[in-house]
Amino acid sequence: MVLKIRKNKYTYFRGINLSKTLLEIKNLKTSFRINDDYYAAVDDVSLTVNKNEILGIVGESGSGKSALAFSIMGLHNRAKIEGSIDFKGKSIANISTAKMNKLRGKDMAMIFQDPLTALNPLMTVGEQISEIIFLHNKGLSNKKRKGRVIQLINQVGIPRPEHTYEQFPHELSGGMRQRVIIAIAIANQPELLIADEPTTALDVTIQSQILDLIKDLKKDMDAGIILITHDLGVIAEMADRVAVMYAGQIVEIADVHTLFENPLHPYTRSLFNSVPNTNEHQDRLHVIQGIVPSLQNLPRTGCRFATRIPWIDESAHEKNPVLHEVIPGHYVRCTCHSQFYFPDESKEDQKHGVS
Amino acid sequence: MGFLEIKDLKVHFPIRAGLFNRVVGHVKAVDGVSFTIEEGKTYGLVGESGSGKTTTGRAIIGLNDVTSGSITYEGKSALGKNKSILNTHKDVQMIFQDPYSSLNPKKRVLDIIAEPLRNYENLSKQEVRRRVEELLDKVGLSPESIFKYPHEFSGGQRQRIGVARAIALKPKLIIADEPVSALDVSVQAQVLNFMQDLQKELNLTYLFIGHDLGVIKHLCDNIAIMYKGRYVEQGTKADIFNNPQHIYTKRLIAAIPDIEPANRAKQLKYRQEVQAEYEHASDEYFDNEGLAYGLQPISDTHLVALPEKG
Numbered sequence: 001m002v003l004k005i006r007k008n009k010y011t012y013f014r015g016i017n018l019s020k021t022l023l024e025i026k027n028l029k030t031s032f033r034i035n036d037d038y039y040a041a042v043d044d045v046s047l048t049v050n051k052n053e054i055l056g057i058v059g060e061s062g063s064g065k066s067a068l069a070f071s072i073m074g075l076h077n078r079a080k081i082e083g084s085i086d087f088k089g090k091s092i093a094n095i096s097t098a099k100m101n102k103l104r105g106k107d108m109a110m111i112f113q114d115p116l117t118a119l120n121p122l123m124t125v126g127e128q129i130s131e132i133i134f135l136h137n138k139g140l141s142n143k144k145r146k147g148r149v150i151q152l153i154n155q156v157g158i159p160r161p162e163h164t165y166e167q168f169p170h171e172l173s174g175g176m177r178q179r180v181i182i183a184i185a186i187a188n189q190p191e192l193l194i195a196d197e198p199t200t201a202l203d204v205t206i207q208s209q210i211l212d213l214i215k216d217l218k219k220d221m222d223a224g225i226i227l228i229t230h231d232l233g234v235i236a237e238m239a240d241r242v243a244v245m246y247a248g249q250i251v252e253i254a255d256v257h258t259l260f261e262n263p264l265h266p267y268t269r270s271l272f273n274s275v276p277n278t279n280e281h282q283d284r285l286h287v288i289q290g291i292v293p294s295l296q297n298l299p300r301t302g303c304r305f306a307t308r309i310p311w312i313d314e315s316a317h318e319k320n321p322v323l324h325e326v327i328p329g330h331y332v333r334c335t336c337h338s339q340f341y342f343p344d345e346s347k348e349d350q351k352h353g354v355s
Numbered sequence: 356m357g358f359l360e361i362k363d364l365k366v367h368f369p370i371r372a373g374l375f376n377r378v379v380g381h382v383k384a385v386d387g388v389s390f391t392i393e394e395g396k397t398y399g400l401v402g403e404s405g406s407g408k409t410t411t412g413r414a415i416i417g418l419n420d421v422t423s424g425s426i427t428y429e430g431k432s433a434l435g436k437n438k439s440i441l442n443t444h445k446d447v448q449m450i451f452q453d454p455y456s457s458l459n460p461k462k463r464v465l466d467i468i469a470e471p472l473r474n475y476e477n478l479s480k481q482e483v484r485r486r487v488e489e490l491l492d493k494v495g496l497s498p499e500s501i502f503k504y505p506h507e508f509s510g511g512q513r514q515r516i517g518v519a520r521a522i523a524l525k526p527k528l529i530i531a532d533e534p535v536s537a538l539d540v541s542v543q544a545q546v547l548n549f550m551q552d553l554q555k556e557l558n559l560t561y562l563f564i565g566h567d568l569g570v571i572k573h574l575c576d577n578i579a580i581m582y583k584g585r586y587v588e589q590g591t592k593a594d595i596f597n598n599p600q601h602i603y604t605k606r607l608i609a610a611i612p613d614i615e616p617a618n619r620a621k622q623l624k625y626r627q628e629v630q631a632e633y634e635h636a637s638d639e640y641f642d643n644e645g646l647a648y649g650l651q652p653i654s655d656t657h658l659v660a661l662p663e664k665g
Contacts, residue, residue: 060539174404203403203566208610208626230540233569233612237619256616274544275614276573284551285544285573291509 022192022224023049023072028083028093030064030071032295038080039295041067043248045083049192049224054214056239056256057228058271062292064248065228066113069194072226073110074100087192106136109190113197115177119169125180126165129153132187152183156213175206182210186217193217194226199234211238232275236260244268247293247304250323254330264332266312266340267305273342286342303334311343312336357391358560359415359528364388364424366407366414384410386584386646387424392577394527397554397561399575401568401607407584408564409452412530415562416447428528445475448521452533454513458505464491464516465501471523490519495549511542515549522553530562535570547574568611572596577656580604585647587640590657600659602640603647605629 028045031038042064049055057065070076072085074092085093092103112118120128129149133140140148146165153161156179169177178198185193195214199207211234218225227238235242236256243253244267252265263269273286290308298304303317321334366385369378385407392398402408413419415426417433417440426433433443448471451457458467468487472478478486488498494515505513514534521529531550535543547570553559565571571578572592579589580603588601599605609629613622639662642648647660 060541204568204610205403205606208612211612231612232540233614236614236616237612237622239616260614260616271540274541276544276547276569284548287545287548288541291511291542 020050020052021048022051022088024084024086025072026084026086028068028071028081028085030067030076031080031082032076033078033080034296039298041079041248041295042071045245045248045250047243047250047253049226051191051224052218052222053240054218054225054227054238056235056242057226057245058230058232058235058242059245060230060292062247062294063245065245066196067248068245069110069196069226069228072194073104073108075110101135105132105190106188107190108192108194109185109188111178111181111185111193111195111198113200115174115181116169118181119177121169123168124165125153125167125169125172126150129180129183129187132184136188148187149183152187153180155186156180156183157209158183175202175210178202178206178210179213182213186221189221190223191221192224192226194228196228197230198227200229200231207234214238232271244271247298249304249333250331251305251333252331253323258327258330262330264326264330264337265305265334266309266337269340269342270309303336305334306336309336309340312340316340358394358429359392359562360425360427361391361411361415362389362425362427364411364414364426365422366410366419367422383584385414388581388584388586389424390579390586390589392528392560392562394560395554395558396577397563397575399571399578400562400564400581401566401571401578402581403566405583406581408581409532411581412449412532412562412564416449416530417444418449445524446526447528447530448524448526450514450517450521450529450531450534453537454510454517455537457517458513460505463502463504464496467505467516468520468523471520475524486523487519490523493522493553494519509542510538511545514538514542514546518546518550518553522557522559525557526559528560528562530564532564533566534563536565536567543570550574568607580607583646585660586650586658587647587660588658589650590654594654594657598657600653600657601647601661602629602633602637606633 026046028042029040030042031040045068047055057068059065071081081093083093084091087103087108092100126149129152130145133145133148150161150165153164158164158176158179169180172180198214199210202210214225215238217223229235239256241253242256242259243250244265245251246267252259252263252268259268263272270286270288274288276285288308289310293299299307302319303321306317316336316339318335323331323333325331364385365387367381367383370380370382371377372379388411390398400408400411410419414421421434428443428447431443433440465484465487468490469483472483472486487501491498491500496512496515505516508516535546538546551574554561563571563575575592577591578595580587580595582603588595588599588604595604596608599608606629609626648662649660650658651661651663652658
């Protein structure tokens with residue numbers, strides 16, 4: 001008995017509580033075919049999502065965040081997916097579309113980035129929400145279904161639900177459309193919710209309302225949420241744990257407080273430095289040299305961030321960087337973080353002059 | 356005497372409907388806005404989408420027709436469409452929001468940047484080419500990119516092409532309409548730094564339109580908050596961020612996500628306070644139609660839209 005408790009405690013501190021694990025991804029590799037070769041956009045990613053937890057994923061565009069989300073939902077139709085994705089203990093990697101359709105929209109759901117392209121312009125909002133309820137519960141009467149849809153529209157904070165039920169997406173503002181997307185995602189009370197940049201297209205005031213809504217979902221439905229964004233402020237407000245992605249790999253993963261107090265990987269630190277901070281005055285923002293390499297030009301060996309911090313000596317990098325556990329629950333890829341420093345302003349200016 | 360002076364600017368769009376497509380009403384996109392920008396400063400215009408901030412910018416540069424009010428630029432009126440006024444517009448240029456749709460995909464970089472030069476200056480082909488190369492050098496792009504097409508560049512590089520086009524005629528005022536909202540944080544930092552460098556180098560004046568208060572605070576000297584076509588608050592950076600008076604400004608500032616996870620509880624409490632104030636006191640800040648009142652000065656630099664006393 002005593003032994004059992006100890007084991008649980010131990011695993012809890014490692015960030016993996018077995019009884020609560022909802023989604024477990026191991027060595028996931030999603031590759032796309034360009035001409036005759038496959039290139040991995042998500043390269044050897046392992047992570048877990050627990051119940052009642054928000055896992056934030058941060059990174060620039062092109063770092064593979066959305067490709068990861070689409071792999072979990074099985075939305076890539078021509079990609080090669082290797083590795084395992086276990087949802088509630090059952091593998092969902094490379095299963096048939098019919099099986100996937102039973103899970104999608106019911107046990108797991110996704111909030112898409114662009115509400116205008118995610119909604120069907122020819123269907124009323126009400127029809128689009130009731131469709132997902134109908135597909136997973138065909139026995140429900142029309143009347144009851146409509147009642148449930150109106151309740152959902154109300155839940156996401158849209159005024160006058162009966163009126164909105166009859167409206168088309170083009171009649172709604174951006175914030176309202178995003179709420180409709182959220183209503184669709186939560187219609188069947190999913191256990192896993194993936195939010196792919198849910199507030200990028202929105203104003204700050206609406207953003208904070210949508211974020212509150214997502215927080216409520218976590219509280220009310222005990223759901224596990226993956227929040228993908230490039231806004232570090234949103235991550236700081238929402239996430240419990242944070243994974244930082246660069247060039248298809250997770251470069252750092254830690255508890256949100258640990259990560260924001262003590263970011264280690266050069267990429268994470270550079271990201272923090274390039275955000276205009278509202279509390280202190282900075283004259284210049286830090287610029288990460290170069291650009292995210294395209295899929296075909298990704299360095300497949302060595303530290304992938306090395307080319308963007310050329311002032312760091314090559315010997316600081318590992319040959320085959322792996323995730324190291326610095327303190328329990330805080331993992332960092334490569335050893336270069338121990339020797340990383342920001343260069344002088346004057347030197348930096350000379351370097352990023354011409355691109 | 357300000358560098359650019361806007362007085363009681365109104366831009367109304369007609370709503371047409373019914374038989375004969377008669378005008379049945381107006382959308383008051385900009386409804387009585389006045390401000391002054393000093394030379395060499397950055398003026399920030401903040402608001403939600405639909406608040407009229409972009410329309411204001413477009414009216415200043417002459418892309419929207421002005422219903423009433425005056426725009427004076429170095430003491431000269433900049434309204435109308437005759438030739439001398441078009442010459443005034445030469446000194447005012449714009450950087451657009453979306454670097455993907457503001458560059459013609461069928462034109463080479465050379466033609467994109469040379470277009471303003473060809474319109475306003477009589478230069479030979481070689482001279483144009485040399486000027487474009489100088490401009491590319493200034494924005495940090497290699498001269499070989501002169502014959503490339505926009506799709507060959509990344510977002511940040513495209514935005515630099517847009518900037519190169521805007522500074523081609525050595526303007527004095529640049530209207531930047533959300534120049535970084537379509538870009539990633541690291542690229543955003545690059546473009547912002549670069550805009551600040553240019554400002555110092557060419558003594559530019561910026562009218563910076565945006566909704567990201569973090570960026571606005573980083574860049575601007577004076578800030579105005581707009582809501583439904585009207586100003587709700589105007590003041591220096593310190594006035595707005597340290598001493599917000601109007602409930603709408605308070606809500607905007609409260610809604611900025613805090614970068615410190617440790618402040619979550621504090622931030623939540625502040626937000627709830629502001630929300631409570633908004634719910635029971637919004638009548639004091641907005642008139643019967645839900646619009647802001649006229650601006651009242653509360654200090655030399657700080658103006659707030661409050662109802663007139665008495």
